[in-house]
Amino acid sequence: MSDLNTVPENARDAINFYGGGYENHRMFWDSMKPNGGGRPGGRLADEIGVYFGSFDEFKKKFSEGTISIQGSGWGWLVYNQTYAKLEFMTTQNQTSPWTQRRVPLLGLDVWEHAYYLKYQNKRAAYVEAWWNVVNWSEVEERFIRVAS
Numbered sequence: 001m002s003d004l005n006t007v008p009e010n011a012r013d014a015i016n017f018y019g020g021g022y023e024n025h026r027m028f029w030d031s032m033k034p035n036g037g038g039r040p041g042g043r044l045a046d047e048i049g050v051y052f053g054s055f056d057e058f059k060k061k062f063s064e065g066t067i068s069i070q071g072s073g074w075g076w077l078v079y080n081q082t083y084a085k086l087e088f089m090t091t092q093n094q095t096s097p098w099t100q101r102r103v104p105l106l107g108l109d110v111w112e113h114a115y116y117l118k119y120q121n122k123r124a125a126y127v128e129a130w131w132n133v134v135n136w137s138e139v140e141e142r143f144i145r146v147a148s
Protein backbone atom coordinates (compact mmCIF):
# COMPACT_ATOMS: atom_id res chain seq x y z
CA MET A 1 0.00 0.00 0.00
CA SER A 2 2.85 2.38 0.77
CA ASP A 3 4.44 1.97 -2.66
CA LEU A 4 1.71 1.41 -5.22
CA ASN A 5 4.03 2.48 -8.04
CA THR A 6 5.84 -0.85 -7.71
CA VAL A 7 2.58 -2.66 -8.45
CA PRO A 8 1.84 -3.39 -12.13
CA GLU A 9 -0.25 -0.54 -13.46
CA ASN A 10 -3.16 -2.74 -14.54
CA ALA A 11 -3.55 -4.01 -10.94
CA ARG A 12 -2.95 -0.73 -9.12
CA ASP A 13 -6.57 0.45 -8.89
CA ALA A 14 -7.77 -2.93 -7.66
CA ILE A 15 -5.02 -3.20 -5.04
CA ASN A 16 -5.68 0.36 -3.91
CA PHE A 17 -9.38 -0.42 -3.51
CA TYR A 18 -9.41 -3.96 -2.11
CA GLY A 19 -6.09 -3.76 -0.29
CA GLY A 20 -7.05 -0.43 1.23
CA GLY A 21 -10.49 -1.77 2.10
CA TYR A 22 -8.94 -4.70 3.93
CA GLU A 23 -6.33 -2.64 5.78
CA ASN A 24 -8.71 0.19 6.69
CA HIS A 25 -11.34 -2.12 8.14
CA ARG A 26 -8.80 -4.28 9.99
CA MET A 27 -7.60 -1.16 11.78
CA PHE A 28 -11.12 0.17 12.23
CA TRP A 29 -12.28 -2.88 14.22
CA ASP A 30 -9.12 -2.82 16.34
CA SER A 31 -9.65 0.87 17.11
CA MET A 32 -13.01 0.41 18.81
CA LYS A 33 -14.31 -1.22 21.97
CA PRO A 34 -17.55 -1.12 23.97
CA ASN A 35 -17.51 1.70 26.51
CA GLY A 36 -14.49 3.29 24.90
CA GLY A 37 -14.19 6.97 24.25
CA GLY A 38 -12.78 9.53 26.59
CA ARG A 39 -9.42 10.93 25.68
CA PRO A 40 -5.99 9.60 24.83
CA GLY A 41 -3.22 9.89 27.39
CA GLY A 42 0.54 9.93 27.39
CA ARG A 43 2.61 11.15 24.51
CA LEU A 44 -0.27 10.94 22.04
CA ALA A 45 -2.27 13.40 24.14
CA ASP A 46 0.72 15.76 24.24
CA GLU A 47 1.25 15.59 20.50
CA ILE A 48 -2.43 16.17 19.76
CA GLY A 49 -2.13 19.31 21.87
CA VAL A 50 0.92 20.43 19.91
CA TYR A 51 -0.51 19.87 16.42
CA PHE A 52 -4.21 20.58 16.91
CA GLY A 53 -4.21 23.01 19.84
CA SER A 54 -6.24 20.81 22.16
CA PHE A 55 -8.12 17.52 22.17
CA ASP A 56 -11.41 19.35 21.63
CA GLU A 57 -10.02 21.19 18.62
CA PHE A 58 -8.68 17.94 17.21
CA LYS A 59 -12.07 16.30 17.67
CA LYS A 60 -13.84 19.20 15.99
CA LYS A 61 -11.47 19.18 13.03
CA PHE A 62 -11.71 15.40 12.65
CA SER A 63 -15.52 15.37 12.95
CA GLU A 64 -16.15 18.29 10.60
CA GLY A 65 -13.64 17.07 8.05
CA THR A 66 -15.00 13.54 8.08
CA ILE A 67 -18.67 14.55 7.98
CA SER A 68 -18.02 16.72 4.93
CA ILE A 69 -16.44 13.97 2.79
CA GLN A 70 -18.34 13.86 -0.49
CA GLY A 71 -19.62 10.35 -1.11
CA SER A 72 -17.75 7.44 0.48
CA GLY A 73 -14.46 7.65 2.30
CA TRP A 74 -12.55 7.77 5.54
CA GLY A 75 -11.42 10.38 8.04
CA TRP A 76 -7.99 9.82 9.58
CA LEU A 77 -5.62 10.74 12.31
CA VAL A 78 -2.27 9.96 10.72
CA TYR A 79 1.41 10.21 11.49
CA ASN A 80 3.59 11.95 8.94
CA GLN A 81 6.96 10.25 9.41
CA THR A 82 8.77 12.66 7.08
CA TYR A 83 8.00 15.61 9.34
CA ALA A 84 7.40 13.62 12.55
CA LYS A 85 3.99 15.15 13.10
CA LEU A 86 0.35 14.27 13.52
CA GLU A 87 -2.12 15.30 10.84
CA PHE A 88 -5.78 14.96 9.97
CA MET A 89 -6.62 13.82 6.46
CA THR A 90 -9.43 12.24 4.49
CA THR A 91 -9.34 9.66 1.73
CA GLN A 92 -11.92 8.77 -0.89
CA ASN A 93 -13.48 5.34 -1.19
CA GLN A 94 -11.09 2.74 0.27
CA THR A 95 -7.83 4.56 -0.32
CA SER A 96 -5.41 4.03 2.55
CA PRO A 97 -3.26 6.81 4.03
CA TRP A 98 -0.30 4.49 3.37
CA THR A 99 -0.63 5.38 -0.33
CA GLN A 100 0.11 9.01 0.57
CA ARG A 101 3.06 8.20 2.81
CA ARG A 102 1.09 8.65 6.00
CA VAL A 103 0.78 6.10 8.78
CA PRO A 104 -2.86 5.59 9.79
CA LEU A 105 -3.42 5.79 13.55
CA LEU A 106 -7.20 6.13 13.75
CA GLY A 107 -9.71 5.93 10.91
CA LEU A 108 -13.43 6.44 10.65
CA ASP A 109 -15.46 4.76 7.93
CA VAL A 110 -18.13 7.07 6.51
CA TRP A 111 -19.34 4.84 3.73
CA GLU A 112 -23.10 4.80 4.08
CA HIS A 113 -22.92 1.04 4.80
CA ALA A 114 -21.21 1.93 8.09
CA TYR A 115 -24.19 3.82 9.51
CA TYR A 116 -27.43 3.66 7.55
CA LEU A 117 -28.97 0.76 9.51
CA LYS A 118 -28.83 2.69 12.75
CA TYR A 119 -28.46 6.31 11.68
CA GLN A 120 -30.10 6.36 8.22
CA ASN A 121 -28.67 9.43 6.47
CA LYS A 122 -27.53 11.15 9.67
CA ARG A 123 -23.79 10.93 9.21
CA ALA A 124 -23.09 13.62 11.80
CA ALA A 125 -24.97 11.69 14.52
CA TYR A 126 -22.99 8.54 13.67
CA VAL A 127 -19.68 10.42 13.85
CA GLU A 128 -20.63 11.97 17.19
CA ALA A 129 -21.61 8.58 18.65
CA TRP A 130 -18.47 6.90 17.30
CA TRP A 131 -16.24 8.91 19.65
CA ASN A 132 -17.79 6.88 22.50
CA VAL A 133 -16.31 3.62 21.22
CA VAL A 134 -12.80 4.73 20.28
CA ASN A 135 -10.18 2.51 21.91
CA TRP A 136 -7.59 5.16 22.72
CA SER A 137 -5.12 2.79 24.35
CA GLU A 138 -4.89 0.88 21.06
CA VAL A 139 -4.34 4.14 19.16
CA GLU A 140 -1.70 5.22 21.67
CA GLU A 141 0.18 1.95 21.24
CA ARG A 142 0.04 2.34 17.47
CA PHE A 143 1.45 5.84 17.76
CA ILE A 144 4.29 4.82 20.09
CA ARG A 145 5.29 2.01 17.69
CA VAL A 146 5.69 4.35 14.72
CA ALA A 147 6.81 7.55 16.41
CA SER A 148 9.66 6.29 18.56
Ligand SMILES: [Fe+2]
Nearest residue numbers: 109111113114
Ligand atom coordinates in the same frame (compact mmCIF):
# COMPACT_ATOMS: atom_id res chain seq x y z
FE1 LIG B 1 -16.80 0.01 5.62
